[in-house]
Amino acid sequence: MSNPELVPYQQNLRFKQAFKDLGLNLAEVFTFTPMDLDLENRRLENLLTFVKKYQQYGSQEVMELEEGDYCFPPISPGISPESDWYRFELWLQGEPIRKTISEQLPKTFKIKNPAEIPEAEIEAELEKLLDAVEQAGYGISLNEGIPARLVYKAVMEWIGEEFELNSPGGGGWFFDGCSGYCPDCMQRPWCETGLNCCWSEDEEAGKMFLTDELKDYVSASPQSLAILQEIQAEKDAYMAKFMEEHKNTAIDDIGDGDEEEDWRVQGN
Incomplete structure (x- = not known):
């Protein structure tokens, strides 16, 4: 049986x-x-x-x-x-149903090692790289003001990852470089969110925590920690007040009508 x-x-x-x-x-x-x-x-x-x-x-x-x-x-x-x-x-x-983006770039495009590109040529080479990625059907949108060499390096790492293929002409993946974890992000000094939140790594460092790759471009002073703590405290206080005022309200009902506009304006 x-x-x-x-x-x-x-x-x-x-x-x-x-x-x-x-x-x-x-x-x-x-x-x-x-x-x-x-x-x-x-x-x-x-x-x-x-x-x-x-x-x-x-x-x-x-x-x-x-x-x-x-x-x-x-x-x-x-x-x-x-x-x-x-x-x-x-x-x-x-x-194959997934490939790296570098495998999908135009055959005529030659990928270069960013460490070997002279400073006088890095911006032009970055433009070529971004154009090649766009021709392959993918998009890139990073924060403004980031040094070209940092962007080139970040894009190089991204196009080396495998992604699910999309149908020709059907769009593709979009890279914004944000994982949601600010201490490990090379965009932090140029990112509004990164500049307005305090992480445990900041507390431990005694200042805004920045990755080693940024040391040749920016540095954080001890005063930066106090600024981050103040901004974070204001955010935490606002959120605590908001949650207290809506503790008996279902999540789906929060933000209906004029009240929604009001708290969104305050939150921003």
């Missing part, structure tokens, strides 16, 4: 074997949930059914015509219908 507790595991193995038999690398487009096999099995079955239907119809156009509705590949991550279809079809063909 079969053990009912083993059924989800057996189903899971059968689904995964079905993808192997089709020559498909499931890990490329699927997020596994081993702590919830029932959920994982439903998603596996859904994806397998979609794959078989697509193979039966042969194209997105025919599939949607026969199904009488729009069809959306149940792959992960889901980005947009255009991107999901593009990556789904690449996946079925055994093609």
Whole structure:
């Protein structure tokens, strides 16, 4: 007699074997949930059914015509219908569905080591790099005033990372260089948010904490800590007052009508 507790595991193995038999690398487009096999099995079955239907119809156009509705590949991550279809079809063909941005730059563009670019040429080389990234379908928007060499280095690091591919002409990823963690950000001296919040690293350093790569461009004085602490204290006090005034209000109801405009103006 079969053990009912083993059924989800057996189903899971059968689904995964079905993808192997089709020559498909499931890990490329699927997020596994081993702590919830029932959920994982439903998603596996859904994806397998979609794959078989697509193979039966042969194209997105025919599939949607026969199904009488729009069809959306149940792959992960889901980005947009255009991107999901593009990556789904690449996946079925055994093609990569993610690449580094540097691999997608124009073939005629030559990437240079920023350390080897003379100071007199760095701004011109940065413009060439930004143009090449834009031609590849990606965007960059950093804070103004950052030295060109710092920007070049940051962009070089970013384009070396892998990203999910988007369909040609369908847009791409946008780089703003912000992780939300100010002490480790090279944009901090030129960023309004970075200049107006106090972190534990600032307290420990006794001044605004800046990364080593900034030492040739800017420095922080001990007075900077007092300024950060004062600004942070004002923000904390305002937020504490705001939360106290709305402690009995549901989150979704906060900010309705004129009250919303009022607290947003004060918060800014």
